[in-house]
Amino acid sequence: xxxxxxxxxxxxxxxxxxxxxxxxxxxxxxxxxxxxxxxxxxxxxxxxxxxxxxxxxxxxxxxxxxxxxxxxxxxxxxxxxxxxxxxxxxxxxxxxxxxxxxxxxxxxxxxxxxxxxxxxxxxxxxxxxxxxxxxxxxxxxxxxxxxxxxxxxxxxxxxxxxxxxxxxxxxxxxxxxxxxxxxxxxxxxxxxxxxxxxxxxxxxxxxxxxxxxxxxxxxxxxxxxxxxxxxxxxxxxxxxxxxxxxxxxxxxxxxxxxxxxxxxxxxxxxxxxxxxxxxxxxxxxxxxxxxxxxxxxxxx
Amino acid sequence: xxxxxxxxxxxxxxxxxxxxxxxxxxxxxxxxxxxxxxxxxxxxxxxxxxxxxxxxxxxxxxxxxxxxxxxxxxxxxxxxxxxxxxxxxxxxxxxxxxxxxxxxxxxxxxxxxxxxxxxxxxxxxxxxxxxxxxxxxxxxxxxxxxxxxxxxxxxxxxxxxxxxxxxxxxxxxxxxxxxxxxxxxxxxxxxxxxxxxxxxxxxxxxxxxxxxxxxxxxxxxxxxxxxxxxxxxxxxxxxxxxxxxxxxxxxxxxxxxxxxxxxxxxxxxxxxxxxxxxxxxxxxxxxxxxxxxxxxxxxx
Numbered sequence: 001x002x003x004x005x006x007x008x009x010x011x012x013x014x015x016x017x018x019x020x021x022x023x024x025x026x027x028x029x030x031x032x033x034x035x036x037x038x039x040x041x042x043x044x045x046x047x048x049x050x051x052x053x054x055x056x057x058x059x060x061x062x063x064x065x066x067x068x069x070x071x072x073x074x075x076x077x078x079x080x081x082x083x084x085x086x087x088x089x090x091x092x093x094x095x096x097x098x099x100x101x102x103x104x105x106x107x108x109x110x111x112x113x114x115x116x117x118x119x120x121x122x123x124x125x126x127x128x129x130x131x132x133x134x135x136x137x138x139x140x141x142x143x144x145x146x147x148x149x150x151x152x153x154x155x156x157x158x159x160x161x162x163x164x165x166x167x168x169x170x171x172x173x174x175x176x177x178x179x180x181x182x183x184x185x186x187x188x189x190x191x192x193x194x195x196x197x198x199x200x201x202x203x204x205x206x207x208x209x210x211x212x213x214x215x216x217x218x219x220x221x222x223x224x225x226x227x228x229x230x231x232x233x234x235x236x237x238x239x240x241x242x243x244x245x246x247x248x249x250x251x252x253x254x255x256x257x258x259x260x261x262x263x264x265x266x267x268x269x270x271x272x273x274x275x276x277x278x279x280x281x282x283x284x285x286x287x288x289x290x291x292x293x294x295x296x297x298x299x300x
Numbered sequence: 301x302x303x304x305x306x307x308x309x310x311x312x313x314x315x316x317x318x319x320x321x322x323x324x325x326x327x328x329x330x331x332x333x334x335x336x337x338x339x340x341x342x343x344x345x346x347x348x349x350x351x352x353x354x355x356x357x358x359x360x361x362x363x364x365x366x367x368x369x370x371x372x373x374x375x376x377x378x379x380x381x382x383x384x385x386x387x388x389x390x391x392x393x394x395x396x397x398x399x400x401x402x403x404x405x406x407x408x409x410x411x412x413x414x415x416x417x418x419x420x421x422x423x424x425x426x427x428x429x430x431x432x433x434x435x436x437x438x439x440x441x442x443x444x445x446x447x448x449x450x451x452x453x454x455x456x457x458x459x460x461x462x463x464x465x466x467x468x469x470x471x472x473x474x475x476x477x478x479x480x481x482x483x484x485x486x487x488x489x490x491x492x493x494x495x496x497x498x499x500x501x502x503x504x505x506x507x508x509x510x511x512x513x514x515x516x517x518x519x520x521x522x523x524x525x526x527x528x529x530x531x532x533x534x535x536x537x538x539x540x541x542x543x544x545x546x547x548x549x550x551x552x553x554x555x556x557x558x559x560x561x562x563x564x565x566x567x568x569x570x571x572x573x574x575x576x577x578x579x580x581x582x583x584x585x586x587x588x589x590x591x592x593x594x595x596x597x598x599x600x
Binding site (some may be wrong): 007008011015102103104106107108109110111112113133134137138141142159160162163164165166167176211225248 | 402403410412432459467561
C-alpha cells in the first residue's frame, strides 16, 4: 500500500492506475476510521481495482468555535485498517498541501447547502465542496464513495459533481450502526457512557418515525414533532429535527402532507458533542432492521 | 471539423482525442472571433493536435445592466474561421447546457479578483471562474490558451487552476493590436469611427508609460497620473487607471516606487462601450512595437 502526501504525486498515481484499466475509486475521509468508513472501502473495492482513501481533516469545513483542534487523529491505526482492507493508496496531505499559501478559490453551493447543517454551521458546505472538488479533480475519472449518514453532504456533492461536469460516478452507502442503533461516527469517541446512552434517542426517534410512516402517518407536523420530542427529552440541545425533500434537502413545512419518500434528519448536542442522523422514510426501513447487515452495507 | 453542443459529448470527444496521443488544447471564447482569438488558436495548434474552440457567451459573467443581450454573435463566420485555422472541434453549448436547471455551484476567487474589473463589475470574475472551471473539467487534461488583453482574468484563471489542481497547462498570449495600436476586442464593433479614434487614447497612454518607464521613471503616482490624464481627455468615463502587481493584481499606491515589472491596466467607456487594455512595464515593450508581429503573436 502506497502512502502519499504530495497532491501532484497522488494525481500522477491515479492517472497511472487508470491507464492500467480496472478503474480508480476514492473514499474521502477525515480519518479516525470506523466500520462505517470500512463499508465505504468495501463498496469502492467492489467497483475498482485501485482504491484510494484520502485522510484529511479539512480545516475549511470547521467553524471558528468547532472541534477542529480536538477532532480525533489516528493515522497509524487508519493506515493498518486500510492496508488490511486492500486499499491501494492512502492520500494524507497536510493542510499546506491542500491549501497552499496564496490560494483563493472556493466553491459555493446554493440551496442544497442552505438548510439543516448549512444553517447551523455557516460556511461548512462551502468548505466541504471546496475540498471534495480538489480531491475529485486530483483523482480524475473515478468512482467516489460517500456515506449517507452525512445526507446533506451527499446531496451537496451530487450537486457539485453534476454542476462542474466532474467525470465521477458517485456511490452513496447507507449508514452503518452499532447493534443498538447508534450511527457510527468518529465523534462518538467524545461521548461518555451516559451521553452515549442518551444519544440513542436520535436513532430511536428515526425508528419511531419509520413505524409511524409505515402505519400510514403522512402529516409532516406530527411525524416531525414526535421525533423532536423524543430527541429533546434526552439531548442537551436540539439543533434541528426536519423533514426535507430527499433530493434538494429543502424543508417541508409542518402543515404539509409528506410525499412517498421524505428525509427525516436530526442534529443535536450532548456533553458538548454534536451528532447527526437521518432516515429516508418510504425507503430505508427502520435503523433496527439495518443493523443486521451493517457490516456489509452495500450502496443502494 | 466537429461542432458539438452537448457537454457530455464534448467531454467524450476530448477523452477520445487524448487517448490517441498528440494532446488536446482548448481556446475558450465568447465568439465574434477576431485576429486576437486566431492568435490563441495558432498558439494552441503549436501545442496540441486536437484543438477545440469553445464559443459561449457566458451569462454569469455579465452584470444586470451590461451588454449580454447585445454582445455580438457571429456563429457562422466563427465556424468558418475555426475550420480554416485547423480547429478540430467547436464546442458551442446553449445556456441550458452549461447552466442546467437546478444548478447551484459557483466558484469564488478572492484577492486576485477584487480590484480593477472585479471592483467595477461585481461578480464578474466569479462568473468567469465558474464557466472556465466547467470548460476545463469537461476538456480534461489539456493545454488551455487565453489572451493577456484580459490580464486580470488571466491571473484569476491561473489562480483557480492552481487552487483546484486542474491538470491544465495554461498559455497566455500577448494582446493583438490594430496597426494604430487599438487592442482587438469583440466590443470594438460597437464603436463609431469617432469613438474608435478617441479609444486610441488607451494604447497611447500605455505606450507613453512604457517610454517614461524605459527612461527611468519609477514613481507610481507620476506614471499612473500621466496615463490617466491622457485617457481622461478622450474617453467619456474613466473606470480605472491602475498600477498593479503582475502576479496578484494588487494595486500599487501612488506614493510607491514601482518594482522592475509592473502592470499598468486601464478601463474606460466611450459611447456606451467599455474598453480595457494593459501593458506590463519592464517586459512587454510598447504597443507600437508589438503591432509588427501581432499576427503571429506567440505566448511568452
